[in-house]
Amino acid sequence: MGSDGVGRRRRVVAPAVNGVAKDGAPQPPPPRLLTLPTVLTIGRVAAVPLLISTFYMEGPWAATATTGIFLAAAVTDWLDGYIARKMQLGTPFGAFLDPVADKLMVAATLVLLCTKPLEISLLRYGPWLLTVPAIAIIGREITMSAVREWAASQNTKVLEAVAVNKLGKWKTATQMTALTLLLASRDPSLPAQDALVTSGVALLYVSAGLAIWSLVLHARLVAASVTPSNFLASKLISLYARAARLHDARGVFDSIPQPSIFAWNAILIALSLHSPDPSAALRLFASSAVSPDEITLSTLLKSLTASGQACSPLVTGELHAVAFLRGFGAHLFVSNGLITAYADTGDMRSARAVFGEMPRRDVVSWNSLISACARAGWYRECLGLFQEFVRVRSSDGAGPNSVTVTSVLHACAQLKAADFGISVHQLAVESGLDMDIAVWNSIVGFYAKCGRLQYARQLLDGMTKKDSISYSAMITGYMNSGHVEEGMELFRQANARAISVWNSVMAGLIQNGRQSDVLGLLQEMITSKVLPNSATLSIIMPSVPSFSTLLGAKQAHGYAIRNDYDQSINLVSALIDAYSKAGFLDAGRKVFKLTEHRGTIVWTSIISAVAAHGEAAEALSLFNQMVSGGTRPDTVTFTAVLSACAHCGKVAEARKIFYSMQAVFGISPVIEQYACMVSALSRAGMLREAVDLVNKMPLEPNAKVWGALLNGAAVIGDVEFGRYAFDRLFIIEPRNTGNYIVMANLYSNAGKWEEAEIIRRMLRGVGLEKVPGCTWN
Template identity: 30%
Template sequence: MSSAPALVPVASPPRSSPPWLPTPLLVSQYPMLAHLHSCTSMKQLHQMHANAITSGAIFDNFVASRILSFSALSPYGSLSYARLLFSRLRKPDTFTFNTLLRAYVCGPDPLNAVLFYIDVLNSSALHRPDNHCFALLLKACSEAPSLSLGVMVHAQAIKFGWSSLVSVQNFLVHMYASCGDIGLAKLAFNGIEECDDASVNMMLGGFLKCGCFEGARQLFDEMSERDGITWSVMINGLVQRSRFKEGLEFFRRMLEEKVEPNESVLVNVLNACAHLGAMEQGMWVERYLKGKSIRFSVRVGTALVDMYLKCGCVEKAYEIFARMEEKNVLAWTAMIGGLAINGRGEEALQLFSQMEMEGVSPNDVTFIGVLNACSHAGLVDDGVKYFSSMTEVYGIEPNVQHYCCLVDLYGRCGMLHQAEEVIKKMPMKPNSAVWGALLNSCRIHGNSLLGEVVGKKLIELESNNSGRYVLLSNIYAANGRWENVAELRRVMKERGVTKLPGSSFIDLKGHVYEFVAGDNVHPQSKEIYVMLSVMMKKLMQAGYKANTGEALLGMDEEEKETAVSYHSEKLALAFGLINTEPGTTIRITKNLRVCSDCHTATKMLSKIYDRVFVVRDRGRFHHFKDGICSCNDFW
């Protein structure tokens, strides 16, 4: 990644005011709209609305639509208030109608746009919906996605005579593709007489949305012209569907073709790096931004902070965070949550109070980070205090995830009874994550009796989730209950549940390498296995004994020992040790939880080789140094 071609500098995108505020030009034409700029509460909004009515300005549809837009999109209004406002308009025109429609599409439930359309059509307040209206309705159906409503909207578009307009046809293509009906999408696409720039991009976006990646790739490769948006659609689409490696691959291609990445691409690329633990590539993005003297926007800054934290590099995250000029609740939340998973609970809490001092209010996600911080730092009392402060101080109703944190908080420190009580008393139905937190606590504290009850419950709840079987099996194994282990294995086989293969990623000089247990596809495979045997020898000398309790079921002891020694994590470690200078920190990202054998081995290896190993597993970070781990062996 560092060898990517130098690019022509561009200015950072102009900072535009939020979409609910009228532009200076509009204010000069309609002085009344200036008041919206000083509107900072719902009360002021109501006052503004009342003034518009008494002065008669509300009868100007343009003024009405701007107030409507402000009501629907700004934090000082709501969709329902905007809807009320709309219903009071004497003669709303299509433009005003579309304004509200657009707000619905951007809102939490886009299909409400379709319901609103039906409502207004029935009330005959709308004479004839225009082409923009159908573009918006089709977009709503793509986002949901809802093929049945999409087809209905298509029929309406035909009825009102807009179905042969390119702008509407583009959205038809997007809607059918997003809903997974590639056949109809192609039909609609072929029906477009004169394709414009957007047509193919809409098709591409639809392919990605419905998970048709091969189709997307093929279409992308066939395209004769690819503009900046095409690349955005492709990269962002892949990243958002968790195809991180492919997203980075396309980002690389984009740079090779000398196309400028825009902010949204950079944010998504950083996101992909965060997920993969690809810090080298993430650092490349940072250098790229610096090279272009692009000021960190809140979003890019937050994405960078998040990336560094998810790569286990807390110091770099602090550095970026300090340099961010504007910090909103998202930025603070990323930092707090990231410190928590890195085992820096106290610092996370410190940051939380600093955030408050700077006048930024926490949201529900912030509290997930705060509670996580308490639970990983073993601060039960603080955690409980923060939990109750949510409703009492901040007026945030805890959701199921917050209860999940609370169960984890009690359970992790061994207060299993209190954890169970939380589950009994919580106001909503506990989901599998809540039971999962309790199960993990049973594993940590070796409570196989409760573990068995909870594990069985979870397996019933999610009979396809192999992780649940594995965790229960580990609990049985740790207690020497081998007959139960065998029974569980039989059930898994019967139900056709296969264990998700563990894999480890390591980011080296801008490339992400992936290892699975016992794999030998890597070109350096031979050297890796030689290194591994050296490592094992040194481990044995240091008194290591393979812990096979979590190994695959149904093997004899010796087989198990070999199996754990070839775990993907150990392969990645060997690979890292071969290919880095002594003293370099090695960062590994795992798709599963670290097994206890790998954990012990990695601890010892950090001392033997005098290295820092940062391993990120499914749930948190392990910083190995001098033979100890930052998780204090609780994970």
């Protein structure tokens, strides 16, 4: 009684045609409406009014009669089910009526016990004690009846989810026992009435707990077996995402046969926020045929930036094209995402173009471009945008915030634009932004980097709350200005000595030529139970002799692997550089191949390494792989690959790469690239073209450029162009002995001994002398 009807009676057989089943087997005739199990069930329904009548009657026999009726109903509840299964007498009418009879009997009994107080001294407030479990049990039965009615219209998996389980049977047994004890305890002639009531109430609470728990289990089974609608699924995915339950969110999404755009957006947002692999959202979207909307695109752009794959202009360009074709190019969130994504690829021209085409800009739009310019080294552009932002404000009326101020102060510090930075400081104070510790740290760092150390220190000392960034900013300022002792003194006084502070001190010591002090500081750091991180290793490996050797590189590499730092881009770059300089280029290649996310820095490191070892063809191949894979090269990359081309005589390739800098990548060549191109042309005998390139340079040629032309002329043996370059080098760096020696040798090789002697006299005239070579036997 109180048990569930689903799964308890034998399923009614399918109808047959002319007494024969569809498979040809004989089919029994349709069951009758009134079978013995059905008659017993009808009897239980009829017994409910009789139970109520005897419950309210007076007399010593009334309680016994009520208890007997309830026990008879319980026995027939088991008996009709047994007969229906054993004799195959189940009918649709009986399957419907059986749970109704059970619930009527149980509900009536619970209500009766709650409405007529139990006169028991041990439990004075019996009705109140019974009300709570009665509500729980009746509520559970009503809920399960509604769920089973709905499940009948669903698939087989849902029906199985609401079928009777062992927990339900235990619930029924405890429930029957508790109600029998409570009904029997109303007979005053029975001994130990208090014990009967106490046991009955306790068992009723146990039954209520089992009822609630079984309902929860059924709900979980139903949830797992139901294919939710797209609307409900989207809400569930968002709910799970807010609770950081990504596995459950993905499970709901995977259960949808045809996810709508709302479901797609919900799962993409969940992945971008909580997936340990930030590129998971991108991969999921790439494997689908979904037609994105503006929310989809903005989510993917955020995921792209977070994934570390934002160095790929191909993916960013494809998303931009989709946004343009679907009419979302002017959408505020999409445009903001495009600005950040393009900036992360290094394509500042495209980021600026997207910003310029926006019909409406909020503070995020301005901050996206201003901070991107600060990160990309477009410091003057950053200051110009800030001035424009202050003047026009955003479309929603908002002005600069803490993000704006920190980005602009960084640009001011790099440009040493003290006056501009002071005005930004004043604006921050007037706007109340100086209450933000991040802004205050930026202000301290700005004054320190501009050389105003005393004022920066006053600001630092005046801070009520300092963090590791506060100390790092001031220590870096001291170190940059050569005030090593002041920096070390502040380091000793710092009460927030996180790993970033230790790293700042080590970088400062190396910058000031005190590499010998770094090992002692490293040992002190480890003793203080602050373990080196990837940034620590990246700082010390290139400069500290103990880590620049093969043994040091291996030890640092092993430590990185044990601590999961071996995928840090800066550390990978340092390892490749250390291995290649130690003469183990193959080890550097292996580090590169094992790196999962190869940003510009990693590609540049391996290209520089193979170029330094004279592997020009491999350097070119790596450069082409880098570009075709969507990674954007920077100026250091171009210098490395152009240098490789120059030393192996690949002029055509050098010319193509050099002119692609501006045309394809929007990068203006600097002195280093011009020097490499001049070297490539002059070494190939194209001295006239090399001189034309020098004369057309938008920059003032320095010693690197003229030195490249002189060395190229020496390789070819062209005295005229060699002297042309030497005369300019004599003005720029008259005390560089190398220039005199190259020019003197060039004259000697051409048989012009007098001119060679004149160059040697010039060398002695400026107080220099060539160190004679010797051979040790």
